[in-house]
Amino acid sequence: MSKKVAITGMGIISAIGMNVEENYHSLIHQKHGLSRLQNFDSIHKDQIFVGEIKMRNDELATFLNLSTNHNFSRTAMLGLCAVKEALENASIKDVNEYKTGFISSTSVGGMDVTENYFLNYEDLPEMQKYISSHDAGASSQQIANSIGLKGFVSTISTACSSAANAIMYGARLIKSGKLDRVIVGGTDALAKFTINGFKSLMILTDEFNQPFDVNRKGLNLGEAAAYLVLESDEIVKKSNKKVIDYLAGYGNANDAFHQTASSDNGEGAYLAMKKAFEIADIQPNQIDYINVHGTATNNNDLTEGRALLRIYEDNLPNFSSTKPYTGHTLAAAAGIEAVFSLLSLQNNVVYPNLNFQTPIEELNIFPTTTLVKKDIQYVLSNSFGFGGNCSTLIFSK
Numbered sequence: 001m002s003k004k005v006a007i008t009g010m011g012i013i014s015a016i017g018m019n020v021e022e023n024y025h026s027l028i029h030q031k032h033g034l035s036r037l038q039n040f041d042s043i044h045k046d047q048i049f050v051g052e053i054k055m056r057n058d059e060l061a062t063f064l065n066l067s068t069n070h071n072f073s074r075t076a077m078l079g080l081c082a083v084k085e086a087l088e089n090a091s092i093k094d095v096n097e098y099k100t101g102f103i104s105s106t107s108v109g110g111m112d113v114t115e116n117y118f119l120n121y122e123d124l125p126e127m128q129k130y131i132s133s134h135d136a137g138a139s140s141q142q143i144a145n146s147i148g149l150k151g152f153v154s155t156i157s158t159a160c161s162s163a164a165n166a167i168m169y170g171a172r173l174i175k176s177g178k179l180d181r182v183i184v185g186g187t188d189a190l191a192k193f194t195i196n197g198f199k200s201l202m203i204l205t206d207e208f209n210q211p212f213d214v215n216r217k218g219l220n221l222g223e224a225a226a227y228l229v230l231e232s233d234e235i236v237k238k239s240n241k242k243v244i245d246y247l248a249g250y251g252n253a254n255d256a257f258h259q260t261a262s263s264d265n266g267e268g269a270y271l272a273m274k275k276a277f278e279i280a281d282i283q284p285n286q287i288d289y290i291n292v293h294g295t296a297t298n299n300n301d302l303t304e305g306r307a308l309l310r311i312y313e314d315n316l317p318n319f320s321s322t323k324p325y326t327g328h329t330l331a332a333a334a335g336i337e338a339v340f341s342l343l344s345l346q347n348n349v350v351y352p353n354l355n356f357q358t359p360i361e362e363l364n365i366f367p368t369t370t371l372v373k374k375d376i377q378y379v380l381s382n383s384f385g386f387g388g389n390c391s392t393l394i395f396s397k
Contacts, residue, residue: 005171005247006236007395009090009229011082012339014326015051015222019085023336024343027351028371032325034208034220042195047206050190051222051327053078064146071129073110074223076139079187082225082335083143086183090229091241098180098235101152102144103170104227105162105186107331109136112189139187152179157331159385160293161252162186163226164334164393168250170230180235185227185335194330195221201260203297209328210355211294211321212301212367219295222327226335228342245345248378249280249394256388261299266307268390269293269382273311276380276392284311287394288376289350291337292367293384294321295328304382305363318368320353334383334391341379341395348376 012019015033016026026033037045039052055063060077061070064084072080083102087095110133117127132138137155144153152173156166163186170182188194198204198221205218236243253275255268262268277284293304308316322340329336344350353367377397384390 004233005174006231006233006243007228007245007247007342008231008236008241008243009086009092010227010244010339010342011085011089012224012226012336013053013078013081014224014329014336015053016325020339023339027322027325027340028349030352030354032354034327042192044195044199048204049208049220051220051329052190053223071133072142073130073133073139074112074189075106075108075110075187076133076142078189078223078225079104079139080143080146082185082187082227083147083183086227086229087147092229095147096150099151100149101170101173101179101182102140102149103154103156103166103182103184104140104143105156105166105331106136106139106188107157107159107162108188108191108194110134110138111193112191115191115193158389159387160330160333161383161385161389161391162331162334164383164391165252167228167247167334167338167393168252168391171247171250174230174232181229181231183227183229185225186332187225188223188330188332190221190223205296208355209296209324211296211323211353212305212360212365213356214358214360216296216298216301218297219323220327222329224326224329224332224336226332226339228338245342246396247393248396249276250392251275251279252391254388254390258388260386262303262384262388264303266303268388269304269307269384270310272390272392273307273380276394280394282378285315287317287378287380288374289344289379290317290319291341291379291381292319292321293382294323296323300384302360302362304384305360305365309363316365318350318372320351320368322351324354334381337381337383338393341381344379345376345395345397349373
């Protein structure tokens with residue numbers, strides 16, 4: 001269990017960029033990707049802003065060189081875009097060279113396509129090919145097949161902590177010696193189901209989201225995909241590969257408080273962070289930047305803030321939410337924020353928390369609102385899901 005987990009590649013596609021470089025450029029220039037919905041129709045499209053990738057499904061299929069008869073959902077295509085970049089970034093030509101696995105996460109799965117036809121599939125034989133792409137695991141297998149992976153494939157769906165749990169699971173498989181290399185992350189496309197669902201919960205804002213602001217009104221949904229390549233430090237040394245950074249610690253806890261809300265004192269978030277510090281074998285004051293979950297909902301920001309104060313009291317390090325840039329991308333959120341955390345480490349920057357004006361009275365804490373350049377050795381990233389599933393990752397140089 002002493003093996004270190006190196007990160008040797010990363011790939012991303014989101015509303016603020018088609019690759020890692022474009023995403024970083026948007027973050028440091030405070031360029032968000034929120035807009036009105038364009039790629040499909042919704043009764044709410046004029047009431048909400050979303051983090052939408054401005055490529056239609058046919059354009060994505062062409063970009064990926066898929067056959068005209070493919071049955072990839074948008075979720076699968078976004079995932080494949082990010083996985084291909086991650087493999088290229090890691091200089092991996094033979095994906096089966098070592099004991100390699102693929103752990104993907106999603107909430108939407110293939111429903112971004114199937115939701116349009118489920119009432120009349122029997123009358124649309126040309127659309128029946130998508131039925132087999134509906135479940136969450138289908139996108140994972142399609143991506144694995146596309147890159148030629150013969151090894152272990154698994155899918156995690158724990159709502160908004162999904163990609164963090166995929167990263168955590170991959171690290172544990174490496175540390176246990178079961179795998180040498182694991183591609184981990186998450187992908188989710190926008191869908192009517194999620195837009196309508198979050199609308200019914202009354203946590204969508206009709207403006208741009210304002211994490212940790214007293215006047216926050218809710219979240220903006222988004223779509224994205226992001227993946228990391230994790231490798232055993234032994235393999236890295238053997239192959240003389242370049243390491244981006246390391247996954248130093250991780251923790252998961254479930255406070256089982258409510259189906260869609262966190263406990264008032266942020267118990268799950270507190271326990272997840274505490275466990276991550278233990279595994280990383282560092283103290284909280286060694287964290288230089290916290291990429292908070294920061295959904296801008298009334299419940300999340302208050303409970304996450306309370307959990308942070310339980311750990312840090314009055315000595316909070318720089319923290320910010322990057323969801324004002326991309327929207328909340330559900331199962332992909334921890335994946336894209338892992339990439340953002342690594343870019344923070346690489347470039348020694350803290351991203352501004354957009355749209356913040358006034359602190360929450362009960363907390364009186366202030367996210368970073370300007371681009372800060374400082375020496376960064378450790379970044380903590382929080383991701384919390386429905387049902388109380390809370391996960392924390394710690395990345396290090």
